[in-house]
Amino acid sequence: MEGIRRIGASPLERHKRTSFYIFLAPWLIGFVLLEVVPIIWGFQISLTNRTSFPVAIKYVGLKNYLTLFQDADILGSYWVSFVYTILNTLIGVVTGFIFALLLDRQLPGRGFFRTILYFPYMIPLVAVGWIFRIFLERDTGFLNIVLVNLHIIPSGIPYMQQSPMGSILMLSFWQAGWSMIIFLGALSTVPRELYEVATIDGAGYGRRVRHIMLPLISPFIFFQLVMSFIYAMQAFIQPYILNPRPIRGNWVMLNPPPAETFFVMSRAYYIITSQHKFAYGLAMLWVLFAVVLVLTILFVKFGGFWVYTEAEERK
């Protein structure tokens, strides 16, 4: 009898279910129409020869996918995106962790510094890019002016030209506030008595960090590595704004960045909008999606063995 009663939902249960789907409907409809449908449409287009001007569209199967794996420029873009992702993730997480360690102590002005360090993360990326462009410029850039006046360097260095990737990675330092905030939250979850016990047992600061702090905040580190990886693989605007070539007003997007920083998203955008190769650009984005998905799954499956969890292991 008990089982039968469970199968047949009560009017209240049915009402709850109906309410649930009604409340969910606006999001669900939006998700299907604005995300699922365009995604499927995009995939379908990637199997054609479609350009911005639909002159002679035909189905070409996997030709676009096969071509892009033979295109050295595009493979180069995947590679520089991958290198940037690794470096950006490491810089962001390590810097954020160091900031968090410094601000986790009961120091005067802690709130002020926490705000100051988090602040750059709240500034839109385009604005941050322009700030850095002005900061790094050879002749009029603030960094060069300071270093030349302090006689550290004889004349301004064209940072963006000499090291396009380095210039973009500087943003990662500046935007480490997101990571810092998460680490501050993570550090507050570590029971203080564990440190006290370890200290009584003679453990120094380094050992307390290594054996208590890092294992206990490892889920937060893992989360940040995964999220940072996904976001960084999709970096788009940074190489355009920190393009070492002169850019003129709103023509920013017409001047592609150098190969060293022509990330995969930026190149796909360029291929679609400037070269008008719709299908080819979409194929690039589908491959990017597949790469991010596969690497994330591999990372979660094989990279999580060091993550501390209190959940019981399933036998």
Next chain:
Amino acid sequence: MKALSRVLILIALAALVPMMVQAAPVTVKFMSSEADLPAAFVDKFNQTNPDKITIVRTEPDYGKFMVEAASGNASDLINVGEGSDLAYYVPRGLFRDITSYINKSKVLKPADIDPLGNVNYRYDGKEFGKGPWYGLTKDYNNIGAITYNKEMFKAAGIPPLSETVPITYDELYQLAKKLTKKSGGKVTTWGYDIQTGWWKFLASDMAYMQGLSFFSDADQSIMNTDPKMKDIWKYFARFFVEDLVPNVKNPAPSWTGANFQSDRVAIVQLGYWYGAQLRTNPNFDKKYGWAPTPVMKKGGTRVTNTLGATGVCMYAKTKVPDQAFKVFEWYMGGDYGVERAKTGWGIPPLKSLEPLLPEANVFDKSRKLIGLDDAKYFKPWQANEWAIATNWDPIWTANIEPLVRGQITMDQFIDKWYAGLNKLFADGKAEVGR
């Protein structure tokens, strides 16, 4: 009876609908920068035009435009950066043939349209200047004309250039060498600067002067490997290698015009329009000089181009062509067209507006004289239908940097430049199933 009166009311209401629709305001979307379509003029037009047309300016985002065109919903009027791109756009069905509108227009009379200045807006599928009209230039310029800094010339002991006899391109190179200054291995002043991508427009003039074509096949899809043609490309590459123009080793802080205005560059080739910008500098009339577009040999053939000239075309699938053409008329020959001619930002599309160009001082007189003289020698730059002009540039830029860094030789640079272009054209052909 009641039923009949209801039917009559319905019929009356139905008859009113078209009238209501006609009277309803129509929006014409116009993709243009605000500099080329100022809000004050748009507001005035919107308030005073009797046809209840409202112009809505959209930002000139060509990426967005491509996406909108793909979905058949782009702006009704498009500011086209380079008219020569019509060779690419027209076969792809992007722009509307407006010949019938022009033939009926009371504002834009065919006899009044400057044929050379507007040459790129008429295209028969093979040649510019023939066939249907797809738009008009908003104004045009002799882009090879030289603007130079007289003070820098004087400091280097170089006499001012003639306003009537063009120098040669070899002389231009020698001047650039003399005027480039270095300090501690770093360039402080460049003798010359060339606007990104304009090497191809100037190279086109130089090729015409020697009877050369960019291409070696009838389809115009394979670059010409004639050594003389290659020498023209090498001419421009040499400026980069020898630090005579800003490059990756010695970058300039801004674009060509701004570098010149901030006294970092001695000579530029930007054309008539640039004079309007220079007028914002103090002492502009004494500080800057003008010279006609250079030639290949003294007294030889003269050729210059408009790089296609910035203009306006009508989107092929516009739903409001009549209203869009009314805006087009106003823009080209109406009060805004008249006002634009008076400002001297370019030579107007209509011959009747030429007398309005400013000539209140020596500077303006000089650039007008040179502009109108150069205009007699216009030839459309050697564009083809396989790629738009801006798509040539990344290939040059991507290869000029390794050349400047010494990673490749000049011959390798030319090979890569040609290979990149040949591939670009092959892709363009495939795009239209050729």
